[in-house]
Amino acid sequence: MIETKEEAKLNTYENSQELFKRAVKVIPTGIPGHLGPVQSQFIPTSDFPFYAERAEGSYFWDLDGNKFIDYMCAYGPNVLGYNNPVVDKAAFDQFKKGNCMALPGKVQVEFAELLVDTIEGADWAMFMKNGGDATSFALMIARAATGRKKLVRIKGGYHGVAPWTQVDGHAGVVSEDISNNLFMEWNDAEAFERLISDYPGQIAGLIATPYDHRIFTDNALPKPGYWQKIRQLCTDNGIVLIIDDVRCGFRLDMGGSAKYFGFEPDLACYCKALANGYNISSVVGKDSLRDAASKVFYTGSYWSSAVPMAAGIACINELKRIDGPRLMIEKGEKLTAGLKKTAEANGIDLVISGVPSMFYMRIANDNSLMMHQEFCAECAKRGVFFVSHHNHFINCSLSDEDIAKTLEVAEEAFRIVKKNNPDKCN
Secondary structure, eight states: OOOOOTTOSSOOOHHHHHHHHHHHHHSTTSSOGGGSTTTTTOSSGGGSOSOEEEEEBTEEEETTSOEEEESSGGGTTOSSOBTOHHHHHHHHHHHHHOSSOSSOOHHHHHHHHHHHHHSTTOOEEEEESSHHHHHHHHHHHHHHHHOOOEEEEETTOOOOSSGGGSOTTSTTOOHHHHTTEEEEOTTOHHHHHHHHHHSTTTEEEEEEOSSBOOTTSOOBOOOTTHHHHHHHHHHHTTOEEEEEOTTTTTSSOTTOHHHHHTOOOSEEEEOTTTTTTSSOEEEEEOGGGHHHHHHSOOOOTTTTOHHHHHHHHHHHHHHHHHTHHHHHHHHHHHHHHHHHHHHHHTTOOEEEEEETTEEEEEETTOTTOHHHHHHHHHHHHTTEEOOTTSOOOOOTTOOHHHHHHHHHHHHHHHHHHHHHOGGGOO
């Protein structure tokens, strides 16, 4: 039996670290991918848990019984709150009927109908499992529809881990995987015009997130008229406009982030907030690309699983019922305003960018970001789970009490950072 330690002042992680020692013997890197201790910016690693035991609402508990207010939300999928009863009931009810079957369930059609009715400009929907599945499928549709090879991307933009999404020099990536990628800076429509001129009739699509929410840098919203200019250039030149709404989707507007910024893409990719943690992603598109989408051969063993689709229907309907995007933006505004005020009182310049429901923050007193890493670690030791250099996520179950507790912890963490770095604080 694991003893809960909610009253302990500082967390310790003996059980997490013992399990990690076992893991590295049988799993390469122990925890593969972006959740590995270093890759996830758990710095110093001794101040963070490595494994979760359970989760509910806005919290998760680790193997050592420590409780955390979670601002990573499973890196996005927790949009309503962990173990949401409405979503879980729909999933369990479907599970009793059948999940992975020889034929798709009725819920596949019902979920597609719901997304078409919900997302602005969507005429059809197809389903897969991960955000990377969705962006790769969208790229293939663009190439099938245009007969062209080139893809325009934003420098530093993230669209998954398929070889085409990576850069030269990454392990396992060969030059042929990325030879058709063209790059432009965010918010530079003139650069897109130059690429169109330099590669006439060769560009199949442009893929970008609705605003620039890459990691390790301040996030940037689109300039006024930027997306409208990009939209027009794509239309005029037969280029498919693909929006990667995997991370931000349904955290700004139930009609999609493109609707929030006032334009319509040709294809849009969704995943994280689609089913409150049940594994499913989707590409939605316009009628003009229906035939191309139907011709692309792209599938997977579990793509027709009915349980995540039932969960997705319940999740989208629940987000609509409670106006989830508005709730998350309001909670994010309250939290980020409090964090900035608390930081300022301690002589710390906390820069917060992006949208309040998926904000990015860094301490600007120190260009090395070491002070920011120190701040996140002090918060983790006190039960507030921020990580360095990644967007943070708000979920609908976050309460005013959670925010107040977070600000209380942040105030203590800022005081410690100031004490340890007196020459860098105002």
